[in-house]
Amino acid sequence: MSRPARTHVRDSKWREVRTSLILCGPAFALYGGFIVLPALLGFAYSFTNWTGWTNNPDFIGLANFRELAQDPWFHSSVRFTLFETALMMLFFTFATMALAVLLDKLRTMKGLVRGMFFYPYILSILVSALLFRYLANYREGAINSLLRAIGLEVLAQNWMLGREWAPWFIFALVAWSGLGFFTTLYLANLQTIPTDLYEAARIDGAGPIKVFTRIQFPMLLPTLTTNSVLALITGINLFPQIVVTTQGAPGYDTFTIGYYIYHLGVLNNRQGYAAAVSFVTFAALVGVAAVQVSLLRRRQVAL
């Protein structure tokens, strides 16, 4: 009471700041220091010829970006990444939707069957990659063993490192581990559809196809947006799966952008150029995802 009012205000303000510092400080320091700072440093390195070993990289302006425009490796990794991304977007938005609608119809063993489809998602990338490497192995893999056993030896091939099948091998690996995740998002959405809508459709004599096109599909659109964006991100950032399977082989066929960055930055000491590649990709991804979200949102409103 006897304290002058001004000191009191200053005191409480200081206390407020101190509290914020205690509460928010650790998170801010870690995130700022080890996520934001490297991201900004990376942006700065993209204008240099830094090799990763010298202390003072030289500023070379836009040379990295000019090189990137004419780099055939970069172009082929972009092509391959886009191919995989397109496959994943189709698979993770539509195949998973079909599976979710089917799983939603189960009356018994719901948990068991769902649990089986989700299970590969909890396995390490390395585990799923090793299992797929085994399936695809030429000499002793499961697929070729099966083909030989049923007399179709002519079809046996190197599924992982053959030119023709390597892209599909990578896709199958990512699809297998991710399927459960995307399906679960649809299933959660299906559960929010009010049962009286189904009742009304049943009374009107609508078959399962009508129910899907008129009720389920429109109600699933928000998740369709989410899933297609998540599939886009999964596809563009495709990287550890390559490290533990093909490592870019055969030739440079299965270089994804992520793997190319790793190849340049960690294996070949071209950090400046690697930073340029990662920033161009990142900017493109953010741009495409933003456009995609706004387009799909607009469609949702229109329906």
Add this chain to the structure above:
Amino acid sequence: VSRKRKRKSRWPAFEIVLLMLGILYVSPCVLAVINSLKPLPVIRENPFALPASLYLESYRFLFTEARLAGPMVNSLIMCVIVILSLITTAPMAAYSMMRRRMATGKLLRLFFVAGLTIPFQVIMVPLLKEFKTIGAVSVSAMDHVAPALGAEATSYQTAGQAFLAQLPVDFSYVALWVHYVSWGLPLCIFIYSGFMATIPKEMEESAALDGCGPVATFWRIVFPLLAPCTITVIIFWGLWIWNDFMQAFIVVGPRAQLVFVQLYTFLTDKYVKNWSNIFAGTVVLSMPVTILYLAMQRRFIKGLTAGALK
């Protein structure tokens, strides 16, 4: 009529087809279990047959030559300390953003959540450089490949490196810990702050009236209410860190004594063609998560998809 119908609806063809598909879907895992119990020649003969006799040599190999027990303990410790760091720092920060009358609270939340969009490849190389400058990473992937390429790996030594090198601790694991925590923060803050908006403020206000400071209020009143989120974070990051191969491989290097880096290193070294060992390795390292998954499947699925559902 009704009885017949009832029996028919209990096991219709539809359910059985989906069950079969489900079994087919997990069949690669079943193959791994079966074949981990056979020696290599038997696997080559017929990978689909059940083992005639139990062959446990591969499992013995894992814990003797491959010395996998140590890395398993290390990975578990890493999981625990990263989760403890996350479930203290993230909810505190989320609380201060959502509840304190901080003018910048919303902006700060946006700043953290923006981190969800940053892919690892973007920060990978500068982060290694940063750790090297501090001195925490000396045996990184970069150093490992440098001599092979003829580069002078240790052409310079920072003051930090010189200082930390004297201490009897391997700081590359500290670096990995720091990286895991900062990598996990955006998602955790996103989940916690979203949940916090649904908790009523009255209890905190009455605690404040009783003279409880904001930090104490947070720990005594708010934190227990956040338990569902905390469980999600534990499941998500526990699984993620146990399973992580890539980031540990890049930050600490191929010699990292963590489960999946070790599995990768020793399998790609010389035993790559011994599928029996590979299968035993994948089975042993997937066992803990599988048991937890079977015990609480619903919690697991909920926890792992929580981030995307918002």
